[in-house]
Amino acid sequence: MKDAKLINWAELPSELIYSILLCLSVPDRLANARNVCRSWRRVCQDPLMWREIEMRDMGTYEEAMDYYRAAEAMCRRAVDLSQGGLLEINIEYFGTDSLLAYIADRSSNLKHLVLTECDHITGMGLLEAVTKLTLLERLELSQFYFMELDLESIGLSCPLLKTLKLNNVGYYDLDDECDDDALAIAKTMPGLHHLQLIGNRLTNTGLNAIVENCPHLKYLDLRDCIYINLVPQ
Missing domain, CATH: 3.80.10.10 (Ribonuclease Inhibitor)
Structure with missing residues (x-):
């Protein structure tokens, strides 16, 4: 599809990133998700x-x-x-x-x-x-x-x-x-x-x-x- 836009995962709202990461296991959050980009790392470090x-x-x-x-x-x-x-x-x-x-x-x-x-x-x-x-x-x-x-x-x-x-x-x-x-x-x-x-x-x-x-x-x-x-x- 020529008109399809690529998604920049780093620019997703923090609330949406939070919801996505909560679906991951603890090991996936610690070992993988936090290394995707700065915004994901920031959410992974949130105590919530x-x-x-x-x-x-x-x-x-x-x-x-x-x-x-x-x-x-x-x-x-x-x-x-x-x-x-x-x-x-x-x-x-x-x-x-x-x-x-x-x-x-x-x-x-x-x-x-x-x-x-x-x-x-x-x-x-x-x-x-x-x-x-x-x-x-x-x-x-x-x-x-x-x-x-x-x-x-x-x-x-x-x-x-x-x-x-x-x-x-x-x-x-x-x-x-x-x-x-x-x-x-x-x-x-x-x-x-x-x-x-x-x-x-x-x-x-x-x-x-x-x-x-x-x-x-x-x-x-x-x-x-x-x-x-x-x-x-």
Whole structure:
């Protein structure tokens, strides 16, 4: 088409560049988009670009450790660029206690923390980080099979918590029923609206405590909680 005009990407309005770059992954923004031109680099350095950090699908267990180190370095860089404005972060596989501490020290406004299958995050590391995140409203943990989780301390540290999702978290290779998690939730998290306890070992006693002490609860997911009996006696 002879009359077609070439687009100068550098001259796009900042608002449009911002919308385009938000569609890119964190690695693409850090490694590629910021090098396109000065205007794109300027937008990439805007703290508003880093209010949400999505770091899922960054690798698998079969990949080399240097890949995980690169992912962690990118995550730290993104946290730095947020300049304390980070509100939501989602990390899969490569998280560590050290990275979590780094995030907590620089992101006191964080509201959503989602961690999936991060074998190098311990219960103590999580607790130390969460105690600094007093504005946290959403905490999701998935596939932490051998984590000792101090839910009572987490509840006391995060009075604004509205969503808690625990997907196969804890020593669930044991065969004994246990209501410790449920009772801690009932005791310290009265403001919960959404609760997911997949694979937990709670019994009817723990379930009743949650129902009685969490009056705002709207969503309750108890899949694979084998010690609960909802059949009337």
